[in-house]
Amino acid sequence: MIRHMYRLYPHPGLLVRLTVLHVVLAVLQGLLLGSLVPILRALLRPEPDFATATPWLVAGGIGVLVYWALKVIATPVGFAASMHLAAQLRHHLMRHVATLPLGWFTGDRKARLSRTVTTSAGNVAHLAATFGPPAITGTLVPITVVAVTFVVDWRLALVFLIILPIAFLALRRAGRITSEADRELEEAAVEIAGRAIEFGQAQPVLRAAGVGATGSARMRHALDDHRDRYLRGLRRSLFPDLTYTGVVMVGFVAVLVFGAQFLLNGSLAVPDTVALLVLAVRFLEPLGTLTELLGTLHAMDNAISRVESILHTPALPHKKNAVRRIEEASIEFDDVTFSYGDTPALSNVSFVCRPGTTTALVGPSGSGKTTVTRLVARFFDVDSGSVRVGGVDVRDLDHATLLGEIAIVFQDVYLFDTTIEENLRLARPDATREELEAAARAARLDEVIERLPDGWDTQVGEGGAQLSGGERQRVSIARAFLKRARIVLLDEAGSALDPENEGAISEAIANLARDPERTVIVIAHRPATLATADFVVALDGGRVMEFGSPVDLLRTGGTFARLHNQYEHARSWHIAT
Numbered sequence: 001m002i003r004h005m006y007r008l009y010p011h012p013g014l015l016v017r018l019t020v021l022h023v024v025l026a027v028l029q030g031l032l033l034g035s036l037v038p039i040l041r042a043l044l045r046p047e048p049d050f051a052t053a054t055p056w057l058v059a060g061g062i063g064v065l066v067y068w069a070l071k072v073i074a075t076p077v078g079f080a081a082s083m084h085l086a087a088q089l090r091h092h093l094m095r096h097v098a099t100l101p102l103g104w105f106t107g108d109r110k111a112r113l114s115r116t117v118t119t120s121a122g123n124v125a126h127l128a129a130t131f132g133p134p135a136i137t138g139t140l141v142p143i144t145v146v147a148v149t150f151v152v153d154w155r156l157a158l159v160f161l162i163i164l165p166i167a168f169l170a171l172r173r174a175g176r177i178t179s180e181a182d183r184e185l186e187e188a189a190v191e192i193a194g195r196a197i198e199f200g201q202a203q204p205v206l207r208a209a210g211v212g213a214t215g216s217a218r219m220r221h222a223l224d225d226h227r228d229r230y231l232r233g234l235r236r237s238l239f240p241d242l243t244y245t246g247v248v249m250v251g252f253v254a255v256l257v258f259g260a261q262f263l264l265n266g267s268l269a270v271p272d273t274v275a276l277l278v279l280a281v282r283f284l285e286p287l288g289t290l291t292e293l294l295g296t297l298h299a300m301d302n303a304i305s306r307v308e309s310i311l312h313t314p315a316l317p318h319k320k321n322a323v324r325r326i327e328e329a330s331i332e333f334d335d336v337t338f339s340y341g342d343t344p345a346l347s348n349v350s351f352v353c354r355p356g357t358t359t360a361l362v363g364p365s366g367s368g369k370t371t372v373t374r375l376v377a378r379f380f381d382v383d384s385g386s387v388r389v390g391g392v393d394v395r396d397l398d399h400a401t402l403l404g405e406i407a408i409v410f411q412d413v414y415l416f417d418t419t420i421e422e423n424l425r426l427a428r429p430d431a432t433r434e435e436l437e438a439a440a441r442a443a444r445l446d447e448v449i450e451r452l453p454d455g456w457d458t459q460v461g462e463g464g465a466q467l468s469g470g471e472r473q474r475v476s477i478a479r480a481f482l483k484r485a486r487i488v489l490l491d492e493a494g495s496a497l498d499p500e501n502e503g504a505i506s507e508a509i510a511n512l513a514r515d516p517e518r519t520v521i522v523i524a525h526r527p528a529t530l531a532t533a534d535f536v537v538a539l540d541g542g543r544v545m546e547f548g549s550p551v552d553l554l555r556t557g558g559t560f561a562r563l564h565n566q567y568e569h570a571r572s573w574h575i576a577t
């Protein structure tokens with residue numbers, strides 16, 4: 001565990017100093033107790049021998065002073081170290097997470113990441129600095145006491161030596177059970193975190209069903225499961241904990257019985273007996289505290305495993321001599337096959353998108369449209385075949401270069417809780433006012449900004465809540481203009497937009513496509529977008545069923561013509577008033 005903990009920290013120097021400090025404290029404590037023996041031998045006699053006792057008393061006094069001085073500085077040093085180590089670990093984690101493939105960030109993993117960065121990283125650092133030291137003391141003091149006892153009376157040292165492994169065996173068993181219980185509890189806590197996020201997001205649906213406060217069965221189930229696992233863990237660890245405490249108590253009684261026996265038969269002097277009893281107390285007391293620490297130490301071990309499991313997630317493979325520039329922004333799928341684990345998503349997909357063109361992806365739900373856009377941005381690597389951008393396999397392209405070329409406009413755009421201007425500037429922090437305004441005009445965002453009370457300085461709220469879905473998409477399209485992205489991957493809003501937003505977004509997409517250097521791929525849900533696309537890729541079951549211009553495909557009357565008719569049909573519906 002200690003080795004694992006050290007490996008987590010890029011700069012473990014602080015941890016090394018802290019550990020050394022506590023090792024010194026533990027050994028010093030054992031030796032100070034040992035110095036009682038010559039002192040008591042010299043003083044507990046009819047005529048005390050002060051000449052022999054004085055050097056030991058002086059050495060013991062200095063030792064006590066040093067011990068307390070170190071003890072006093074150890075506490076603040078421990079807390080400061082805990083803060084530094086937590087910050088160091090969190091930075092380390094975030095740096096690593098930033099290198100993971102974007103496809104890694106599923107809902108469950110985001111919940112796990114959030115708990116690991118906040119709770120687990122904090123615990124690992126806090127425990128290392130505050131619970132590690134008593135654990136060192138609890139182990140090293142009894143070992144030092146045994147060594148000192150050997151010098152005084154080998155028979156009682158043997159009694160200690162017999163107790164020690166039995167106590168550690170009992171402790172290990174209790175530890176294993178506590179650790180399993182803690183792991184189960186953490187799984188349940190992650191489940192609660194995930195369900196809590198879901199519960200928040202699903203509030204509109206739950207409230208519409210009239211069950212906003214109590215409605216999530218999954219949430220209730222997660223809470224009940226957490227409680228059950230906690231109680232089960234308590235019940236399971238009760239017996240091993242009692243066994244360990246029993247071993248320590250029996251050990252103490254054994255030392256008393258043997259000590260009294262040796263005293264009565266005259267093989268142990270009174271001063272030695274008194275000193276050995278003090279040593280016995282200091283031998284058994286830290287062992288007793290170990291069981292209390294045990295749960296915490298195992299929680300620490302599990303927290304270390306959780307941090308490690310994220311740190312060991314392989315980063316996106318990165319080539320040393322990766323290509324850092326592409327001439328043009330063409331996109332080519334060459335016999336691409338891809339699965340999410342066991343779920344096949346794309347099979348032998350091939351098509352080409354040239355700069356200056358817009359390609360619409362159409363197909364029924366689950367046909368693989370989103371996956372195509374994810375593979376262009378290298379959220380995942382393909383199983384076979386190749387995705388090329390500007391003629392270069394995306395695996396050979398520097399990832400930052402690739403993402404620098406791409407703007408992604410999701411269906412549900414996330415905006416940061418700041419002003420519209422700051423949200424746009426994310427795409428290019430040094431953009432001039434003219435550039436910002438030109439991007440807003442091209443995305444038809446200018447008219448939205450004019451309507452807002454504080455114009456460019458309007459706060460958009462958490463996630464962009466002050467704006468409608470269509471308006472948020474316009475912000476995202478404006479970012480694509482500002483970034484001068486040569487590739488735009490756009491997932492048109494599937495749900496109905498009001499006519500104003502629908503018209504504005506169609507025009508914004510047409511504006512994007514006007515740049516002869518830009519390649520646009522749009523997951524199209526509206527006939528207007530399909531009509532303006534240069535090419536259509538019709539997918540079904542992860543395969544390309546048709547590829548060609550919309551006019552040609554309508555004429556051939558295949559998958560695309562069928563979908564187009566469905567879209568048109570859906571559009572002609574209206575609610576009678």
Ligand SMILES: Nc1ncnc2c1ncn2[C@@H]1O[C@H](COP(=O)(O)OP(=O)(O)OP(=O)(O)O)[C@@H](O)[C@H]1O
Binds near residue numbers: 343345363364367371
């Ligand atoms: N993260 C994921 N993990 C596992 N399977 C996934 C994941 N994302 C998509 N899939 C599966 O891959 C297949 C293709 O999904 P994809 O999202 O690409 O389809 P789509 O055409 O975009 O669907 P929709 O129009 O409903 O968004 C589906 O069977 C889907 O269930």
